[in-house]
Amino acid sequence: TQVQMPELLSQLVTRWQKQAPYHRFVLSLPPDLPPVMCDAVRIEQTLNHLLDNALNYSAPNSVVSVRLETNEVEMRIGVIDEGIGIAPEHLERIFDRFYRGSQGDEQASGSGLGLAAARSTVEAHGGRIWADSMGEGQGTSFYFTLPLAPRIETAAVPQRTRISEVAEPVTGPL
């Protein structure tokens, strides 16, 4: 599906702000962004998971920033919190299945599957996902990218050419 990412992000931020009134959400969007081809359901799940984690691992009254940036080839979405942070040696492992940080053990709800699912969704789209943190207590930034246009091979075939190539209407069983 074609997704208008700025719209999706503002809808999600509005929804989460209602659910978490003590956190302060800050949304930053670029002007005029083309729609992106993606699996809207899975990308929304990914965003919801990152937002849910940002809230779970940070204190009320702190800021959760959601930012969308873009260049010619890809868009980059960031979910940035001011929470407990992640030690450098754990930054890669948090994307492993069932991995949960020490603090995570105290949270009854988590399974450690969320970020592994987020990574497989993003990679299925040809993007990358990673986390940055200056260390424990320093907040965490999650970023993922999505390619802006489909690959050249498909993008280069104009729709008109393909339609005119169909000389006869297809009548038989498919």
Ligand code: ATP
């Ligand atoms: P669930 O699968 O329900 O999300 P979870 O939060 O434990 O449970 P992941 O989302 O995969 O699982 O996260 C794995 C671990 O990464 C967490 O246990 C936590 O230690 C760490 N983590 C994830 N997001 C953050 C964050 N925003 N700040 C600090 N640590 C985080």
